Amino acid sequence: MNTKYIKGELQVKALENGTVIDHIPANKLFKVVEILQLEQIPNEVTIGNNLASKRMGVKGIIKIADRFFEEKEINRIALLAPNAKINIIRDYEVTEKKIIELPDHFKGIVKCVNPKCITNNEAMESRYTVLSKTPLVLKCPYCEREIREEELQLL
Amino acid sequence: MSYSSLVSITDYSKEQMLHILKLAAGFEANPNQDILQGKVAATLFFEPSTRTRLSFETAINRLGGRVIGFSDASTSSSTKGETLKDTIKMVSNYADIIIMRHFLEGAARYATEVTDIPIINAGDGANQHPTQTMLDLYSIQKTQGRLDKLNIVMVGDLKYGRTVHSLLMALMHFSPTFYFIAPEELLMPNEYKLICQKNNIPYYEDSNFGPEIIEQADILYMTRIQKERFTDLVEYEKVKNLYILHNYMLEKSRDNLRILHPLPRVNEISQDVDENPKAYYFEQARNGLYVRQAIISHALGLV
Ligand SMILES: [Zn+2]
Numbered sequence: 416m417n418t419k420y421i422k423g424e425l426q427v428k429a430l431e432n433g434t435v436i437d438h439i440p441a442n443k444l445f446k447v448v449e450i451l452q453l454e455q456i457p458n459e460v461t462i463g464n465n466l467a468s469k470r471m472g473v474k475g476i477i478k479i480a481d482r483f484f485e486e487k488e489i490n491r492i493a494l495l496a497p498n499a500k501i502n503i504i505r506d507y508e509v510t511e512k513k514i515i516e517l518p519d520h521f522k523g524i525v526k527c528v529n530p531k532c533i534t535n536n537e538a539m540e541s542r543y544t545v546l547s548k549t550p551l552v553l554k555c556p557y558c559e560r561e562i563r564e565e566e567l568q569l570l
Numbered sequence: 571m572s573y574s575s576l577v578s579i580t581d582y583s584k585e586q587m588l589h590i591l592k593l594a595a596g597f598e599a600n601p602n603q604d605i606l607q608g609k610v611a612a613t614l615f616f617e618p619s620t621r622t623r624l625s626f627e628t629a630i631n632r633l634g635g636r637v638i639g640f641s642d643a644s645t646s647s648s649t650k651g652e653t654l655k656d657t658i659k660m661v662s663n664y665a666d667i668i669i670m671r672h673f674l675e676g677a678a679r680y681a682t683e684v685t686d687i688p689i690i691n692a693g694d695g696a697n698q699h700p701t702q703t704m705l706d707l708y709s710i711q712k713t714q715g716r717l718d719k720l721n722i723v724m725v726g727d728l729k730y731g732r733t734v735h736s737l738l739m740a741l742m743h744f745s746p747t748f749y750f751i752a753p754e755e756l757l758m759p760n761e762y763k764l765i766c767q768k769n770n771i772p773y774y775e776d777s778n779f780g781p782e783i784i785e786q787a788d789i790l791y792m793t794r795i796q797k798e799r800f801t802d803l804v805e806y807e808k809v810k811n812l813y814i815l816h817n818y819m820l821e822k823s824r825d826n827l828r829i830l831h832p833l834p835r836v837n838e839i840s841q842d843v844d845e846n847p848k849a850y851y852f853e854q855a856r857n858g859l860y861v862r863q864a865i866i867s868h869a870l871g872l873v
Contacts, residue, residue: 529675531673531695531696532675532676533654533676533677533680533694534676536674537653537674537680539655556676556679557675557679557680558675558676558694558695559675559676559698561761
């Protein structure tokens with residue numbers, strides 16, 4: 416299976432050690448890069464986008480050398496890429512697969528839909544409670560507005 | 571967040587609500603006490619509301635406390651671009667408790683995160699105004715002798731009216747039956763109807779406001795229908811006179827019925843109702859004083 420992954424699906428250079436984030440929706444790839452703050456790290460980052468995918472049509476993939484994310488960190492992309500697969504690579508082998516899970520509470524990422532919300536008017540970090548994962552319903556604990564998937568605006 | 575703050579009515583458990591109501595009854599019996607002696611309360615009204623501010627300041631003064639603050643953001647440092655955080659931190663150096671009203675929603679919740687002194691929310695935009703809800707509960711309990719199993723008829727703007735939403739949430743603990751009477755454009759939002767369903771609280775919806783509905787009521791909670799809420803002004807013209815309470819409509823109402831209104835009213839309760847002993851809105855406003863005395867002393871851990 417590991418071999419298949421490396422030779423088959425992986426359309427970019429194999430990674431010796433690090434993290435592969437696969438099955439990112441192509442239109443969300445650069446947002447994922449931003450949220451994981453990959454512009455700011457010195458590690459070797461390989462980005463592939465609009466790659467053919469049986470399941471998704473086109474997809475994005477990010478490979479980060481010598482970087483292993485904490486669950487809390489990686490779960491920040493759950494809103495953008497709920498079906499992304501996280502593969503931990505050590506010595507060219509996939510040693511661990513992780514599924515992304517939307518946390519019950521998170522900070523930032525989303526803009527509150529309410530223009531009169533304090534989070535949109537004060538230099539502060541927004542935060543949300545996840546009321547429901549499918550369909551997605553968030554609640555801003557400040558203005559107490561519920562935010563549905565179709566109204567979601569990323570910061 | 572300091573546990574003694576009050577930002578949203580749902581911050582209080584049923585037991586806490588009942589405790590505050592009991593304390594309020596004590597303050598009604600004896601409104602002049604010294605329990606806030608040596609304490610300084612700040613009333614920060616980033617949005618003016620003379621009615622609410624006077625009620626809070628009277629509550630503090632009658633308990634022997636002192637008041638600092640501002641009644642209008644145009645005279646405060648926030649017009650010079652100071653952040654809410656900085657204002658709250660600055661005032662926290664001087665006061666033992668902050669009572670704040672703000673035009674932005676969530677301002678009071680945020681304030682609890684930047685200070686250790688208790689914050690009492692006196693209204694944050696269209697979001698919460700929990701001391702209003704507590705005085706509504708107090709008025710209901712006082713006039714009905716109980717909170718449990720009452721027929722509550724809410725009339726008018728049930729879509730944007732924060733007072734009816736908060737009252738609905740508070741009454742969830744007391745097995746009410748609700749009657750939501752509103753024009754099509756201003757119906758009770760679905761999320762509140764779902765909360766009723768989840769809690770097995772029966773509710774009825776109608777756009778007709780008349781004696782038949784009023785006869786069912788123990789509490790008739792009237793609200794104002796505002797022209798600005800309508801996208802279609804033709805619709806507003808059609809409904810604006812349909813949700814007005816006149817004295818003749820109360821003829822067959824229950825003896826225990828009381829009429830509440832958060833005030834100020836415009837024309838939704840006709841003047842001829844004022845003399846009816848079932849009209850309770852002026853006393854209701856006075857109850858705000860005792861409830862606020864209770865909430866402030868409780869927040870400071872003094873009672
Ligand atoms: Zn918000």
